[in-house]
Amino acid sequence: MRLTRKVSRCIAAMAYWISKLAQKVLLLTALAIVGALLCATMVRFAPGYGVDERELDPRLSAASRNAIRNEYRLGGGLISYYRGYLSGLLHGNLGTSAFLQQPVARLLKERAPFTVRAVFLGLTTAWIAASVLSLLTIRWRTWVLEYSATAVTGLLIALPTAVVALLCLYLRVPVFLGIAVITLPKLFRYQHNILAQAHARPFVLAARARGVSSNRILFWHVIPAAWQPLVALLGVSASMAFGAAIPLEALSDSPGVGQLAWQAALNRDLPLLTSITLFVTLLTAGVNCLAGAIQERQP
Amino acid sequence: MLRAICRGTLLIILALGLFAGNFTRYSYAHQFREIPNTTPSAAHWLGTDGLGRDLFTRVVYGTRVSLLLAPAAALLATILAAILGGLAGLRGGWLEKIILASADLSMSLPLLFVLIALRAFLPLDVSPVLSVVATFVTLGVLGWPSSLRVVWAAARNLRDSDHILLARALGCRQSQILVRQMIPCLRPVFLAQFWISIPVFILTEATLSMLGLGVMEPLPSWGNLLHGAEDFSAMAANPYRLVPLFVLVLTVICFQFVFSGSEELA
Numbered sequence: 001m002r003l004t005r006k007v008s009r010c011i012a013a014m015a016y017w018i019s020k021l022a023q024k025v026l027l028l029t030a031l032a033i034v035g036a037l038l039c040a041t042m043v044r045f046a047p048g049y050g051v052d053e054r055e056l057d058p059r060l061s062a063a064s065r066n067a068i069r070n071e072y073r074l075g076g077g078l079i080s081y082y083r084g085y086l087s088g089l090l091h092g093n094l095g096t097s098a099f100l101q102q103p104v105a106r107l108l109k110e111r112a113p114f115t116v117r118a119v120f121l122g123l124t125t126a127w128i129a130a131s132v133l134s135l136l137t138i139r140w141r142t143w144v145l146e147y148s149a150t151a152v153t154g155l156l157i158a159l160p161t162a163v164v165a166l167l168c169l170y171l172r173v174p175v176f177l178g179i180a181v182i183t184l185p186k187l188f189r190y191q192h193n194i195l196a197q198a199h200a201r202p203f204v205l206a207a208r209a210r211g212v213s214s215n216r217i218l219f220w221h222v223i224p225a226a227w228q229p230l231v232a233l234l235g236v237s238a239s240m241a242f243g244a245a246i247p248l249e250a251l252s253d254s255p256g257v258g259q260l261a262w263q264a265a266l267n268r269d270l271p272l273l274t275s276i277t278l279f280v281t282l283l284t285a286g287v288n289c290l291a292g293a294i295q296e297r298q299p
Numbered sequence: 300m301l302r303a304i305c306r307g308t309l310l311i312i313l314a315l316g317l318f319a320g321n322f323t324r325y326s327y328a329h330q331f332r333e334i335p336n337t338t339p340s341a342a343h344w345l346g347t348d349g350l351g352r353d354l355f356t357r358v359v360y361g362t363r364v365s366l367l368l369a370p371a372a373a374l375l376a377t378i379l380a381a382i383l384g385g386l387a388g389l390r391g392g393w394l395e396k397i398i399l400a401s402a403d404l405s406m407s408l409p410l411l412f413v414l415i416a417l418r419a420f421l422p423l424d425v426s427p428v429l430s431v432v433a434t435f436v437t438l439g440v441l442g443w444p445s446s447l448r449v450v451w452a453a454a455r456n457l458r459d460s461d462h463i464l465l466a467r468a469l470g471c472r473q474s475q476i477l478v479r480q481m482i483p484c485l486r487p488v489f490l491a492q493f494w495i496s497i498p499v500f501i502l503t504e505a506t507l508s509m510l511g512l513g514v515m516e517p518l519p520s521w522g523n524l525l526h527g528a529e530d531f532s533a534m535a536a537n538p539y540r541l542v543p544l545f546v547l548v549l550t551v552i553c554f555q556f557v558f559s560g561s562e563e564l565a
Contacts, residue, residue, distance in 0.1 A: 154555060158498075280409055
């Protein structure tokens, strides 16, 4: 009897998690479709769409000009354009970069690992540094520590991202450290506020009144209470880190997706730019979903 | 005391931008072609740039562009957040769910990627004035989600408050409740969001302009004055070229100090 109850409870929990997972996958798929349609719309209606300077070449025949026009699917209506775009996406065809004259999918495949690795390492470094700093300021509430941490992070927040990128370039710091430096101050402020709020709750006061040590209060009471909003920060910090990658990679000439996006923007390479934006959006949405799933696992 | 100093500094910088024409006799686009990259002198207080334009004049006019248009973008973002957040908080139901989901989705997007994507859709031959307007309108249109969350939370609390219940029980119309009760109560939240957004937009514009995707030449802004700062030897030869950065950082820090109370309220 007890075994049956356990099994049924296990099945119910599994069904719950499968439904949650299905919801997240559905959300990501819907986001991908909406994002792809938006990208297609923007590319289709952007000024200068369908105009190709090769058409001005007097050596080309009428058939060649028609072939060039057909590349842009100008002959069909909007629906057929969307259909073509979405079916291309499904087959991994993200179009061709007008600026680099290469398939967008290949460019993304080459560049994405560099940026993803830099963002991952940068975020890990920033999270460790921000956590240590905020735990120190919460544990030892001295004004020297508090003010110096606030001053340093305040100064870093007041610098434009591109200036921090320049400083990193000047100091020959790797891109991931630049990402860490850019995300650290914001992360520290959020973490510090979340921990301070948890530290000010009545059960912490009660624990202190009972003579519980400060370390035990911090690690056994404050951190578990602050865990959920801290996990929610994961998604936000991923978005910040990807944003920081653009100026860092652009200014330090690193071969990542950020630099590619910058070059695409400067050269008005819309198919490339929209595909990159879609790719990064899906990546950050994925991290957000992961953070949401971890949050839901907490009691 | 510190807050008063910061407030005074902000007023001076704002006055510098507003009355730029009274502080300098040159035009921001005028070129002294015979003296490019010159060091500071009595005629050119901060020297000239690579095209021979007076750097002090460009900093002063750049202050006007950055410091007047960032509040405009912040106003646009706050108005959008107020309308959408207010609607979500007061109406609730499916409308609330849709608005909050779209805000969450927007917040998860890397702002800079979306900004440069939107900015790139403008035609190539835009005038400098149009580039300024486009940059700040894009910032305003994309900057609402974080403010929306705060406005929504305040509006939802207000919806359930006693005095609104009393007003409803007394037979006040929805429009009356909205105009006479809710908007005055939410005004501090709107103001806090407005002041918090300004430095964010100043910094984002600076980054965009440094990457060559913001305010177009010859119109100056703090960001595009720093464009080319990666040429470290030129910077070392004339460190006064970093004055726009100094003014920018000073302004943002002053904003942080002056409106730190607003941040707590938000």
